[in-house]
Amino acid sequence: MVEPSSPSPEQPLDPEALPSVPFLIRASLGAVLVAALLGVTVVLPAEEGIDPTGVGGWLGLTQIGELKNPDEVAPAKPEAAPEYAFRSDELTVTLGPREGLEVKASMRAGDELVYAWQTDGGAVFFDFHGEPKGAAKDVFTSHEKGQATDFEGAFEAPFEGVHGWYWKNLRSQPTTVTLKTSGVYRDLAPLP
Template identity: 50%
Template sequence: MGERQTLDPADLPTLRQLSVASVVAVAIAVVLGITAVLPAELGVDPTGVGNMLGLTELGLMKQRAEELTPEIDPTSAERSDTLSLTLQPGQGAEIKAAMRLGDTMEFLWVADNGPLFFEFHGDETGKPARDFTSYEKATKQRSEGIFEAAFNGKHGWYWKNRTKQPITVQLTTSGVYQSISKQ
């Protein structure tokens, strides 16, 4: 082992020197917090230095990004479903998926015995059913696509059989939505 060195108390800082160094360190931390951290993190710039250094814009960009980023809900998980229903002549029926803003669903529906009149639409949570949003209205034998919910609510299809024979429609969906069911 090496030779043990002893410290000379004269070489150590005094209590006054330690106190001054601590006060200076705290003062520097406060100045940096006010001039750099507040503008960069929160977009708050009481001195104007953060604006001169471009830090205020950084903080405001961070706030805008947080506002635009949707909260991730752990209950929204990828899922797949297949449902079918048989419509007698003149009969109508609906299948709707409960979705949140930004949820996406890939879909394919096929009618087995001819075209069906349909309306793809959404009912926003908290609004009267008569205030629905229509996405597509047509007569087809099949339809497919990817849908992104523009609001929280139920989104889906109303089909009506305008022919003289029964028609079975099969709907296959996959994506992020809470549930899907016949209405």
């Protein structure tokens, strides 16, 4: 049973019922205009972090673009120091509003540490990760990530390299993070 309005390939085409060519041309020009407008006000901020009109910032899109196009690339790895030994450290860092920061230590494959960190309030985004020694820039493995106000764990380095925590403050006020570590590692420090 075919409904009256249902489409049918056998239905003959009535040129009168179709949109006229001048109408289609006007519609095309309109579409190009809309595309250009959206390109500048929406896509450019969200993809490139460039916001010439201010609409992207108002809609909250510029932050996506900025995230995709960071001004500074990942900081350099710490210089090698002589020996590994069992040690304990406590370290406090302050993150400005929406600021991200990394604290890392060098470890060899099989070295272990236990760690605990907590913030003075709000949750932070964290990514506990490692970069293999001699790996290309931006090559890393996440061991643990998410959003939390505190986290603790025991960790055995699966490969030699630098392992550590990236925290990003999600609030509009400063947040401090206090990290305690014990284990075999060296050069525990915030990256500049």
